[in-house]
Amino acid sequence: EAQVTQNPRYLITVTGKKLTVTCSQNMNHEYMSWYRQDPGLGLRQIYYSMNVEVTDKGDVPEGYKVSRKEKRNFPLILESPSPNQTSLYFCASSSLRGGNYNEQFFGPGTRLTVL
């Protein structure tokens, strides 16, 4: 089954404790991205990757890091989480065609609370 998986699904942590949220896709997609979703603000892109070892900032990259060492995986790293990073996070992937990305497949989400 074609899917995007994220782990963990729920995470409660404390300020400053480094954490990683994993994302994996089994569709051989080139494009992968991370979003956060906050009430009243909608989905905002954090980082994206066009392919292995190619990453770029989205609209709200501050406080986050990503890496793309393998095509299927795109982990999101919060090195020193703060309460304003409490949010619902989604990973997504898409194929690329002619310089455009196609529809994105989203993961189930990770609800992060930073105390």
Next chain:
Amino acid sequence: EDQVTQSPEALRLQEGESSSLNCSYTVSGLRGLFWYRQDPGKGPEFLFTLYSAGEEKEKERLKATLTKKESFLHITAPKPEDSATYLCAVQARTGGSYIPTFGRGTSLIVHP
């Protein structure tokens, strides 16, 4: 700056009562406009992609249309299972950017 505005923010319908959701956009050259459905606590699920003005796409009770300034998602004879938040997103041509801009969504509730 690319902008996407969805209206209404919330919509309540009776089962069978057709209606339309609006997505107005301002982008410097449109590569594609996407519609997604999102159920509570879940990731968005793709519905349609529209690329040029005049294009229409249909899927069951849903029909998406596109003009140069806006897109509509028409829902014909909705059922309670159509209740969800519907998201619109645009991909612009600006400088090779691959950052999509999402609207805040329309929350649809269909009463039986």
